[in-house]
Amino acid sequence: MGTASSPAPPSPGSALRSRLVRTAALAFRASPFALAVMVLAALVAGAAPTGMAFYARRVLDGVARGDRRVVLASILVEAVLLFLTYLVGGLHQFASARLRLALGFRLQRAILEKAIGVPYACFEDAGFYDALTRARREAVSRPVALLAGFFAMAQALVVLAGSAVLLFQFSPLCALAILLAALPSFLTETRFAAAVFRLQNRRATEAREQAYFEQVLTRDDHAKEVRLFGTGPTFLARAERVFSLVFDEDQSLARKRLLVGLGADLVALGLFYSVYVYVALRALALELTVGDLGLALVTFKQGDGALKQALGGLRGLYMDQQYLGNLYGFLDLPVPPRKDLLLAAPARDEKGLRFENVGFTYPGSKRPALAGVDFFLPPGKKLALVGENGSGKSTILKLVAGLYEPTTGRVLLDGKDLAAWDPDALRARLAVVFQDFVRYQLTVRENVAPRADEAPVSDERMARALARSEASPVVGRLAGGLEQRLGKWFPGGVELSGGEWQKLALARAFLREDADLLLFDEPTAAIDPAAEAALFERVRAETEGRMALLVSHRFSTVRLADEILVMEGGRAIERGDHEALLAAKGRYATLFHLQASGYR
Ligand SMILES: Nc1ncnc2c1ncn2[C@@H]1O[C@H](COP(=O)(O)OP(=O)(O)OP(=O)(O)O)[C@@H](O)[C@H]1O
Secondary structure (H helix, E strand, O other): OHHHHOOOOOOHHHHHHHHHHHHHHHHHHHOHHHHHHHHHHHHHHHHHHHHHHHHHHHHHHHHHHOOHHHHHHHHHHHHHHHHHHHHHHHHHHHHHHHHHHHHHHHHHHHHHHHHHHOOHHHHHOHHHHHHHHHHHHHOOOHHHHHHHHHHHHHHHHHHHHHHHHHHHOOOHHHHHHHHHHHHHHHHHHHHHHHHHHHHHHHOHHHHHHHHHHHHHHHOHHHHHHHHHOOOHHHHHHHHHHHHHHHHHHHHHHHHHHHHHHHHHHHHHHHHHHHHHHHHHHHHHOOOOOHHHHHHHHHHHHHHHHHHHHHHHHHHHHHHHHHHHHHHHHHHOOOOOOOOOOOOOOOOOOOOOEEEEEEEEOOOOOOOOOEEEEEEEEOOOOEEEEEEOOOOOHHHHHHHHOOOOOOOEEEEEEOOEEHHHOOHHHHHHHEEEEOOOOOOOOOEHHHHHOOOOOOOOOOHHHHHHHHHHOOOHHHHHHOOOHHHOEEOOOOOOOEOOOHHHHHHHHHHHHHOOOOOOEEEEEOOOOOOOHHHHHHHHHHHHHHOOOOEEEEEOOOHHHHOOOOEEEEEEOOEEEEEEOHHHHHHHOOHHHHHHHHHHHHHO
């Protein structure tokens, strides 16, 4: 999923333009009112200084002429204009806060919808996961910041244009000089902002690495190991190493920017003051009034302030647009369309689950995780998968669950390729417990029945699921019963042991009473071996007529299955029931005796 982590970098200028247009369109849809207020505020706040400079001149000329009426009226107009700027400043703040909420909410929603829609494989891809995290982080603040930066720049340009118009009356050259004064600063700033942009693009991996080390040091689920293995200082040092590399590069660029920026400032200063001297000399020659001189003075001050504001806006724009690149890059990730399912007729006339010469290689991996796996699980039968770590057991379950599609061969359920199954229909057939099951920081009831869109679950059905997973005594001990909040994230939550959580995850699977294909990936690793065997015995009795695929490292459980598939290096090397496999004295027998001797 390289698209998410490292999109081919477009030129900074064209990227900025397209992201600006996209953000404005999104903002318009989220809150046209707020966007209109921001545009209006920028125009008014940009035009007001020109008006104020104009009336400042009238005040000075009025004083020189002794015209009291003009002086007072002009001061009044100036005050009104200033008040207007305050007013639109306040309105701008109000509108941008509103837009921030409205747009942030829409974008967060779009991100979450995208996260639900993409194939599961994305979540095992570090690049995708990273893109998701960054997109979520940026969604609320960056789009509005980008627009605010743009409006700040637009406002400053209106001020500069106003200054040019006012100075035009002294000489067109003066107007030109004011506009030209801004040019070097603009050009250098654009160049450096683009350089920062490229630098940060190039350093994306280092930045991720630094963030990773920071996460390791601050996350609750890492804190235990960090303390007990004493890895804190090591990771801190690694984070610092990345930091100092980044720091040095940034500093060197910042030094260059400072020097070139000072040069550009000097040009602006020279041009401003040339115009100032020109106006002053003409005033001395009595060709211009004191008011004219005052006007020039005010115009320079405003022009200088506007220039600084425009440059700040430009710098912010480049910064924000880069972050928006993450956000839009994520939102643009393709979601595969649903397949046309009507055409798919069963390939075989049979009931049950069949692996036909299945091979599978994880995306981005070179080594196949499965190769040439064949088996058939008839309806009602239980198949256990055993084998060493990494032999491909969980991968088989992931293929059956439809989380991945085989690279070669096919998986058939009731004779029909899984790829041709309607995802909802397939989901309804499955009940799954994975090794890394979820611990919802919600109530017991919500842990067992988390879907709000399904029919309400009766207490009897809930009790049956809890009983099947041996979770009834756990719930019985909780003060709040089914309504007890679990986990420590929220007030009033109660933490459970690993085994207790696992029993609830099992109950979640057992609640799906219509599912006839149960997938258990070491569902009981945190439960003691005796309890596990008892549990499986019970599951077997209670799921009569339903198929089950069970991964377990415990032979006390495995031996209870109807059939056992022994995996090694992605291949199924032995198959049969417990007795037959022992008699064959192969890999299974070796593993079994090895474990049995450990218990003696
Ligand atoms: N998401 C993934 N991306 C790339 N390779 C993976 C991924 N998950 C597993 N693998 C690789 O696929 C192979 C089979 O992994 P699998 O998880 O199926 O083994 P397993 O038999 O269930 O192991 P365990 O007993 O440790 O749970 C391993 O070599 C593993 O490194």
